[in-house]
Amino acid sequence: MIRLHLVSCLIALAALSACSSEPFSDDEKKIIAQLRLSELGSLEPDQSNRFADDPAAAAFGARLFVDARLSANGLISCASCHDPERQFQDDEPLGKGIGTSTRRTMPLAGAAHGDWFMWDGAKDSQWAQALVPLEDPREHGFSRAGVAQLIAEVYRTEYEAVFGALPEVGGQPDLPQLTLLERDQNHTRGEAEQDQINRVFANVGKSLAAFQRTISLEATRFDRYAAIISDAVEADDRNSFNSLEIEGLKLFIGKAGCIECHNGPRFTDDFFHNTGVPRRDEAPADPGRSAVLESVVGDPFNCLGPYSDAQAEECHALRFMVRDEAAMKGAFKTPSLRGVASRAPYMHAGQLQTLEEVIQHYSDAPAASTGTSEIAPITFTDRGRAALIAFLKTLE
Incomplete structure (x- = not known):
């Protein structure tokens, strides 16, 4: 009888199941405690956007987020891809x-806690990132002047309540045979007029970012279990993990x-790896982070640019960014695993x-199609694979 019990315990231990009432070591408990959503804390101020936590700016941004008029065909809004x-x-x-x-749409919940935005970190603030789809011909296909005109015609009251008097953004030539984007491209404007348009454009981004900062992450079954492991709350059957989830x-x-990359309460290190x-189908190799190292520094909408509200010394991410092109070749931002x-x-x-x-x-750790992969092969048992997936499902 003793031998049978010993064998059963050895099998259970091999599967990392619960033969013991303490499945985690003290060091493991400390790591798990750091992954709790309660450890995330409040959002740090965005020094480059003084309207980032303004409720009126967030309300304005929420309206802009669902407005398909911010597109060349009047059919695409931010919510078209970022579906609530x-x-x-x-x-x-x-x-x-x-x-x-050429890339996936990233989820927005909790994203404001990061320093870099987009898969390649091409933007150093959420408001600068929000401007990119508006001009991208594959996304909204709109123009800065078109955005400014829409604000003047439809949202003047909301805009001025947050940002003050709307500057004179001028008109565009009457060329009805051209699209709005083409009319904008064919319109020659002076530096002062372009600056006014850019400022309205930047403020639209700041409003959209203010709204996105209100999109928060929700606690999951993992967070409740992590609280139990950390002795923050008493255990109950509803919040406990089964043996497979514990193993995962x-x-x-x-x-x-x-955990090396998916760490912290958002399960991301917010860095590039x-x-x-592999490439997608027959698409060319995507250079990732390495391709934007110069453009992010020269971006007029970055933290150091003329439309930022930050002082130069406050632009830490931009000033101290890693600029090693070889190291960043083929590297992409670590996504959060919450809800994955x-x-x-x-x-x-x-x-x-x-x-x-x-x-x-x-497990295979194939060679990178461009640059050098950081990962090494890992051997998983069938149960180990199932365990990892079972754990990831607790992050829903």
Whole structure:
């Protein structure tokens, strides 16, 4: 009888299941405690956007977020891709607006806690990022002058309540045979007029960012279990993990090495890594972060630019950014794993369809299509794969 009990315990321990009432070491408990959403804290001020936490700016931004008039065809709004019913993303492998992008739509909840935005970190603030889709011909396909005119014609009251008097943004030539974007491109304007348009354009981005800062993450079953592990609350059956979920959590913070990049309460280090993700179909290799190192520094809408509200010494991310092009080749921002189980497909261009494929990718650790991959192969058992997925589902 004793021998049978010993064998059963050895089998359970091999599967990292609960033979003991204490499945985690003290060091593991400390790591788990740091992953709780309650450890996230409040948002840091965005020094480059003095309207970032202005309720009126957020309310204005919420209206702009769903307004399809901010597009060349009058059909695309921010919410078209950042669907509130789908974690503010679209479940598509590539973002779809007027055309099709080359990368996935990123979810917005909790994103304001990061320093860099977009898969390649091409923008150093949420308000600067919000401007990109408006001008991208594959997304909204609009123009800065078109945005300014819409504000003047439709949103003057809301704009002036937040930002003060709307500057004179001028008109565009009467060329009805051209699209709005083409009319804007054919309109020659002076430096002062362009600056006024840019300032209205920047303020639209700041309003959109103010709204996005209100999109917060919600606590999950993992957070409740982590509180139990940390002795912050008493255990109950509804919040406890089963043996497979416990094994998955142990793998995540241990042997699997996921915690190296997916750390902190948002399960991301907000940095850029080359993990050897394959190309999508026959698309050219995406250089990722390395391709934007110069443009982000020269961006007129960055933290050091004329439309920022920050002092130069407050622009820490931009001033101390890693500028090693070789190290950043093929590197992309680590996405948050909160809600990941219901957010397929995966990777920056939706190259992998399921979590099983993601785990297989990290198990194989293929060579990168461009640059050098940082990952090494990891051997997973079938149970280990199932355990990791079971754990990731607790982040819903």
